[in-house]
Amino acid sequence: xxxxxxxxxxxxxxxxxxxxxxxxxxxxxxxxxxxxxxxxxxxxxxxxxxxxxxxxxxxxxxxxxxxxxxxxxxxxxxxxxxxxxxxxxxxxxxxxxxxxxxxxxxxxxxxxxxxxxxxxxxxxxxxxxxxxxxxxxxxxxxxxxxxxxxxxxxxxxxxxxxxxxxxxxxx
Numbered sequence: 001x002x003x004x005x006x007x008x009x010x011x012x013x014x015x016x017x018x019x020x021x022x023x024x025x026x027x028x029x030x031x032x033x034x035x036x037x038x039x040x041x042x043x044x045x046x047x048x049x050x051x052x053x054x055x056x057x058x059x060x061x062x063x064x065x066x067x068x069x070x071x072x073x074x075x076x077x078x079x080x081x082x083x084x085x086x087x088x089x090x091x092x093x094x095x096x097x098x099x100x101x102x103x104x105x106x107x108x109x110x111x112x113x114x115x116x117x118x119x120x121x122x123x124x125x126x127x128x129x130x131x132x133x134x135x136x137x138x139x140x141x142x143x144x145x146x147x148x149x150x151x152x153x154x155x156x157x158x159x160x161x162x163x164x165x166x167x168x169x170x171x
Contacts, residue, residue, distance in 0.1 A: 123145035
C-alpha cells in the first residue's frame with residue numbers, strides 16, 4: 001500500500017548519545033582538582049595549628065608539674081626532697097631533678113617537641129629551676145622569662161613566666 005506523498009513516513013536520525021563531551025569532562029575534573037587542593041591546604045594549616053597548640057599544652061603542663069614537685073617536696077624514691085627543673089634545647093626539653101641540669105642523668109626525662117622547634121628563650125642557661133618549698137624561679141632577669149616555639153610553616157607561640165613560676169601569657 002502506497003501512501004500519498006503528504007502522508008509518507010519521515011525517518012529522522014537523532015543522535016541520542018547520553019553522557020558528557022570531552023571538554024565538559026576536562027572542565028569538571030579541573031574544578032574537582034581545585035576544590036581538593038583548597039581543602040588539602042586548609043586541612044594542612046589546621047593540623048599545623050593543632051600541633052603547636054598541643055605542644056604548648058604539654059609544655060605548660062610539664063612546667064606546672066615540675067613546679068608542683070618542687071613545692072610539695074617530691075622525693076621520687078630518694079631520701080630527701082629537692083628542686084626540679086626543665087632544660088630547653090632546640091628540638092626537645094628535659095625534665096630533671098636537682099638544682100642544675102646534668103646531661104646523661106638516668107632520672108632525666110626527655111620530651112620531644114613534635115612539629116615545632118624552640119627558637120629562643122630569655123631564661124638563663126636555657127633552664128628553669130623551681131626552688132624546693134616555694135616553687136619560685138630565682139634566676140629570671142626582670143622577674144620573667146619566655147620560651148618561643150616556631151613551626152616550619154611559620155606559626156609562632158611564646159610562653160612567658162614570672163619569677164613565681166606562673167605562666168603569665170601565651171601569645
